[in-house]
Amino acid sequence: MSKLSGVKYVRYWHDRHAKDGAAYVGNIHKPEDVWKQGERFWQAIVNAIEAVSMPDPTHIVELGCGVGRITRLLAARWPKARVTGIDITPGALATARIQVPEAKFINNYRIPFSVAAPDLVVTCTCLQHITDPEVYADAVRSIKQRSKRKAWLVMLENNRPGPRAKHMAERVVEDYQEDFSPEFEVRSVIEYGSRELDKEPHAVIVARKGGN
Ligand SMILES: C[S@@+](CC[C@H](N)C(=O)[O-])C[C@H]1O[C@@H](n2cnc3c(N)ncnc32)[C@H](O)[C@@H]1O
Numbered sequence: 001m002s003k004l005s006g007v008k009y010v011r012y013w014h015d016r017h018a019k020d021g022a023a024y025v026g027n028i029h030k031p032e033d034v035w036k037q038g039e040r041f042w043q044a045i046v047n048a049i050e051a052v053s054m055p056d057p058t059h060i061v062e063l064g065c066g067v068g069r070i071t072r073l074l075a076a077r078w079p080k081a082r083v084t085g086i087d088i089t090p091g092a093l094a095t096a097r098i099q100v101p102e103a104k105f106i107n108n109y110r111i112p113f114s115v116a117a118p119d120l121v122v123t124c125t126c127l128q129h130i131t132d133p134e135v136y137a138d139a140v141r142s143i144k145q146r147s148k149r150k151a152w153l154v155m156l157e158n159n160r161p162g163p164r165a166k167h168m169a170e171r172v173v174e175d176y177q178e179d180f181s182p183e184f185e186v187r188s189v190i191e192y193g194s195r196e197l198d199k200e201p202h203a204v205i206v207a208r209k210g211g212n
Pocket residue numbers: 013024025026038041063064065066067068069070086087088089092108109110123124125126129130135139
């Protein structure tokens with residue numbers, strides 16, 4: 001049995017995707033809101049990136065890309081970059097391959113050795129769902145070790161302590177900061193929360209590896 005098929009919560013995402021299709025992302029129930037929410041997440045990501053001087057990336061990896069709503073926007077913003085999306089849910093990847101034909105998609109729970117080293121890693125509401133400590137440690141390690149010597153990391157993740165739903169981990173900005181250190185140094189944090197569709201506060205964290 002591969003490590004991926006042994007990941008306990010894989011079935012949760014598989015079932016959620018089978019039930020709700022594209023609308024499984026972000027716990028929202030109207031399919032048209034899926035893409036709207038993706039665009040708002042994207043705007044928050046762009047605001048955080050623009051607060052630092054990040055060079056244009058050449059290879060972007062999005063871990064937990066789901067149906068590709070952020071992958072699509074990454075590919076559009078940096079059309080010259082190679083873009084790779086990674087996710088544990090094959091059904092979501094099937095949609096992503098149609099949505100973003102210019103990107104490559106891989107079924108995995110972390111960045112595998114077969115993927116060329118990225119200079120930008122993006123996660124959008126992915127790490128917050130990794131509840132298995134071993135899988136989380138592997139995913140974090142893969143980002144630290146597999147990224148280029150000089151690389152950037154942009155995470156939009158939940159930022160709220162307290163009891164969470166079964167599929168949510170209880171991490172806040174300081175936890176991510178510690179988990180990605182010393183390789184990645186945080187350059188900007190933008191608190192983000194929308195009452196309209198996502199009732200939970202998030203933060204966009206931009207971190208740099210191999211600084212001057
Ligand atoms: C809430 S969705 C977000 C999808 C996408 N980032 C977006 O914003 O549209 C979370 C995604 O993370 C994926 N996921 C959860 N744990 C993962 C892991 N260890 N590695 C890769 N993907 C993972 C799930 O399959 C799901 O597609």
